[in-house]
Amino acid sequence: MKLKTEVLIVGGGATGVGIARDLSLRGIPCILIEKGDLASGASGRNHGLLHSGARYAVTDPQGAIECISENRILRRIAPHCIEETGGLFVSLPEDDLCFRDQFLQSCEAVGIPTRLLSRDQALSIEPELNPELLSAIEVPDGAVHSFKLVMENAMDAEKMGANLLLHTELTSLLLNKNKVNGAKAKNLISGEEYLIEPSFLVNATGAWANQFLRLAGLKIEMALSKGSLLITNQRLNQRVINRCRPPSDGDIIVPNETVSILGTTSVRSDEAENFETTPQEVSLLINETSRLIPSVQEVRLIRAYAGIRPLLQSAGVNGDRAISRGFTLIDHEARDGVKNLISITGGKLITYRLMAEKTSDLICEKMGVRIPCSTHLTPLSGATQASDVKTQLKKLNPTLSKEKKEILCDCELVERGEVERILIDCKLKEPLDILRRTRLAKGTCQGGFCLYRLLGVLHERGMVQKDSSNLLKGFLEERWKGIRPILWGDALKEEELIEGIYKGIFNLTPTHPSPLEEGQGGGARH
Amino acid sequence: MHYDLIVIGMGLSGLMAAKTATEAGRKVLIIGKGIGGLALFSNSIDVLGIPSLAGPETKSLKDDLSQWILDHPNHPYGKIGAEKIEEALSSFNALFPPPYTFQAKNGSNSLLPTGAGTFRPTYLIPSTMMKGTTIKNKKILLIGFKGYKDFYAQQLADSFLCRAVTLSLSGMSQAEINSTTLARWMEQPTFREWIGTEIKKQILNEELVGFPAVLGLKDPMGVRKDLEKRIGLPVFEIPALPPSIPGMRIFRRFKERLIQRGVTFLLGHSVSKAYVNRERCERIEVLNPPLLTSYTADCYILASGRFMGGGLKADREKISESIFNLPLSQYEVREKWFGDSFFDDHPVHGVGISTDSTFHPIDESGRPILENVWVAGTILAHHHFIQEKSREGIEIATGYWAAKQGIDSL
Secondary structure, three states, X not given: OEEEEEEEEEOOOXXXXXXXXXXXXXXXXXXXXXXXXXXXXXXXXXXXXXXXXXXXXXXXXXXXXXXXXXXXXXXXXXXXXXXXOOEEEXXXXXXXXXXXXXXXXXXXXXXXXXXXXXXXXXXXXXXXXXOOOOEEEEEOOEEEOHHHHHHHHHHHHHHOOOEEEOOEEEEEEEEEOOEEEEEEEEEOOOOOEEEEEEEEEEEOOHHHHHHHHHOOOOXXXXXXXXXXXXXXXXXXXXXXXXXXXXXXXXXXXXXXXXXXXXXXXXXXXXXOOOOOOOHHHHHXXXXXXXXXXXXXXXXXXXXXXXXXEEEEOOOOOXXXXXXXXXXXXXXXXXXXXXXXXXXXXEOOHHHHHHHHHHHHHHXXXXXXXXXXXXXXXXXXXXXXXXXXXXXXXHHHOHHHOXXXXXXXXXXXXXXXXXXXXXXXXXXXXXXXXXXXXXXXXXXXXXXXXXHHHHHHHHHHOOOOOOOOHHXXXXXXXXXXXXXXXXXXXXXXXXXXXXXXXXXXXXXXXXXXXXXXXXXXXXXXXX | OEEEEXXXXXOHHHHHHHHHHHHOOOOEEEXXXXXXXXXXXXXXXXXXXXXXXXXXXXXXXXXXXHHHHHHOOOOHHHHHOHHHHHHHHHHHHOOOOOOOOEEOXXXXXXXXXXXXXXXXXXXXXXXXXXXXXXXXXXXXXXXXXXXXOOOOHHHHHHHHOOEXXXXXXXXXXXXXXXXXXXXXXXOOHHHHHHHHHHHHHXXXXXXXXXXXXXXXXXXXXXXXXXXXXXXXXXXEEEOOOOOOHXXXXXXXXXXXXXXXXXXXXXXXXXXXXXXXXXOEEXXXXXXXXXEEEEEEEEEEEEOOOOOOOOOEEEOOOOEEEOOOOOOEOOOOOHHHOOOOOOOOOOHHHHOXXXXXXXXXXXXXXXXXXXXXXXXXXXXXXXXXXXXXXXXXXXXHHHHXXXXXXXXXXX
């Protein structure tokens, strides 16, 4: 299929969908292609922190200013994706109090409001904190539901006419000296091929930036840094808890709905895909974050996961923690003489909107039009929906409503109706994508039971035909990546149960042929 | 209170041990936190279903076992021997007289359809499931129930290339439909009459009707017979997600027999401490707050299961045995407990208690540690029951033989 558009955006992370929404609000037509699902890269694999900027105040004041400004904008335009928890920077006896003073001064300099709390004040509002703490500084950190934020941006852009093609991979670029004339793409599920002819092309592929640029014979200096995180099966803290010391491994615990997220590590990675959390990282995260909240040592973990940060390199900097977490907008016309190609990379989830604004501004400038950005003023359309406590509780616990419901996921109380609604509304072609759109399989058993049930529902809806054990195996392998690093204690017991079901009762094996292809004559066919 | 023999653990191995001891005329106490994997995983009796052996439906299980024992002398089966494994299985079978029996087809493994649309090699099959072994050559209608989320007839029908009907139970007033609710309903003639009529209307040219394994707890053969009469076709059961109704049937039967024979049955209790003096267990304590009770016996059978059962514990650094702190077979650091793929044969599953040939626990040098304690069931080392499809076989055979050894010492 041949498609013409003004702007082709490659990458369905926060930045890509942010650009799609920004351009759509400006009335500029665009197509977005994403080789996986929305937010399947770093946008969906982070700690969901609504940065106040305080973390960067000392080391990167410019980054801190961007954070606090975007923090305020997001509270306005996306209140439904945010929990206004507040945050603390906790000083422990082994931490240098000079850093604390420097931290307070730097926050003041960049306009981040702070309040110094005594040990007792801090413990009275966060009783799980390490009682050895010396003091804590209150900052306006928060928690953000990152996938929801990406989805909402995407839905808004679509409503305004943007064309989002998921599971569609860029396969080649048609170059003509100083211009990209077209892009070839392929839908990885249906196999359909596209020839897209845009006036401008935006590379918003994050960690995959150089894979994209290779198609144009270009390259940027970029480092990939893996950050691993752990999810606890209960919420340990009300506020975001940070360690008041220079940025380091295991210095943050972010509350997120019913869980807490322990983060993070920073390990240089060669690949943008196929990475996992190592047991060493798990031990390091537990040991470090348990200095902030001691019960981390005992609490049950439900999953480990990792994301890849794309970091822009500049000469003479040592260590990835020192590389700027700021973003870079590259006009390849100025840099490489390719007129209509732009790369936007680096940055953080919280600055996605600003990154989209700057990219869209550059496109407008190249187009020779002056349409101002309005994403900082226009709330996401979901922001106006009612979300009072009663409605939320009902959604959370279907037993409160009178209707009889079939709960597929017992850990997270996800009911069948919700799953079926999403399957229909989102026209999902890839069954695994449902897992990003519901709480299904996010609870203690990590899908041990509900993945099987989801498959049953897919069969009943006719979305899966014939033998589906390969799909089930795919689910189980995906699940395995997240739980393998944390298998001890109760999680190990649960694993014995899950293996007993799938490898035991159901005899699923990696090489097992489908039941009727064992060369013993079909039999039951009729 | 003093007993001849105390069994710690009420899974299949513990029950087998208690049965064996009480049938030898001994005074027995059995203590269990729960009923182990029985109510979760057990449907039929797996003994050895390794596909790398000659394969199911080809060789007799006895030949498979003999070969396996030659190749794996350390395996619990290696300590017992093929003949005596059969003896143990016969003892289990004796508990299930007709009509609800467990039988092997031609003395070898059969492929039984499962609730995931796969087949599993298994040995002793309960009467209600036997016809499932013939589905490859028959036209099948599969029955599911709307709102019953642990079995999806359409999914199975897509795998087995047959037809499915999912019945709506909206007439029944129940918030949630699970295996236990369905099994209870199945015991009511009015319910059977209703679904029987509904199913009969749906029959086209089918020859067999498959249900999830929920055909009642107390009298599955009666339930099946009645359904067959109403539908007009033979009926069989297919294993579903846990809990397992067929497993509960096994437990019920054991409990009935053991209580009848005077075994003291302590379900829902766990052993909090064992007192050992000069290589003998002197007594155990059972804490059931606020009560702390001591029991003594001449011999003890440890059948406390693995991690789920609580027999083994794992923290971030190490694995340990919960009651006697017995030494475990060699194992690696945590990083190596599990393989990269879910389907790997994970090294952690081979960890357990090493014993001598009489199931006495031994230390690193191979010397018996406790002269009046015998170990049975999945807590034993050197087997991978999930991979081997040997769960029930190991439980039955080791429970039987550990108890025999205990009795012989009295």
